[in-house]
Amino acid sequence: MHGHREPATGRTLAARAAIVAVAGVAPVLVQSAANAAPIETADVGVSIPVDAHVGAVAPIAEVDPAAPLSVAAERNDPTRKRSGAVQAPLVGVDPGTLHLPDFSAPAVAPIQAPEGKIRVGSVQMDAPEWLPADITAQVNDGAAGAEASLAQTLDSAGFDPARSDRIAAEVVGKAAIGASVGSTLVSPLAGTSALIGAATGFVAGTPFAPAGWVVVTALGAGIGYGVIAAPAMLVGGAVGAAVGAVEGYNAVTP
Structure with a gap:
């Protein structure tokens, strides 16, 4: 007994016809492709490695903030100290290029003193071994700050950076030497003046004894010494600074 079959509709008959057509044409297409001549492709000279990673980019190197900078960048980076002055040949100074400082030059970084x-x-x-490390650091920082400020001023006056560094170093160094020499030369007079000041302070502090004898006597000694030593140090420092400026201006080697 045959199963019941639904009558074929127009859509069903069209689908069956399409299947039969594809089944009949497919072998012919396959055979034609097998017998056809191979298709040649033009060589454009482009070679892509098999293991190439499309879209891969080189990683960006991280910047180490402690890494050394170029000489110019290090000199004008006030956020950290530089290792030393600009080491470049000192060209002769052209007075025609100099002018009054306009303080428009970039800041100059201070120089780090060696350990x-x-x-x-x-x-x-x-x-000195007896000098505390923090006091040493204060001395170095103060001197380096003054030197950097002077170098910036010289830059703004038209000096070459290497020349500015040289003049600034000579001025600060020779000023320190001059002040020391001036203080040493007048030390006998300053010592005598300190004794006179101490005696005067002792007398003046008697009404407030015994504390007055200690405090006022020490104050009088300090004033007596300073009256003689301070002017000598100022004069010596000024002379030394002038000598350093001349030496730095006329220097011909780095």
């Missing part, structure tokens, strides 16, 4: 050294401009010496 265990006291550096005051062009003067460098071993730090």
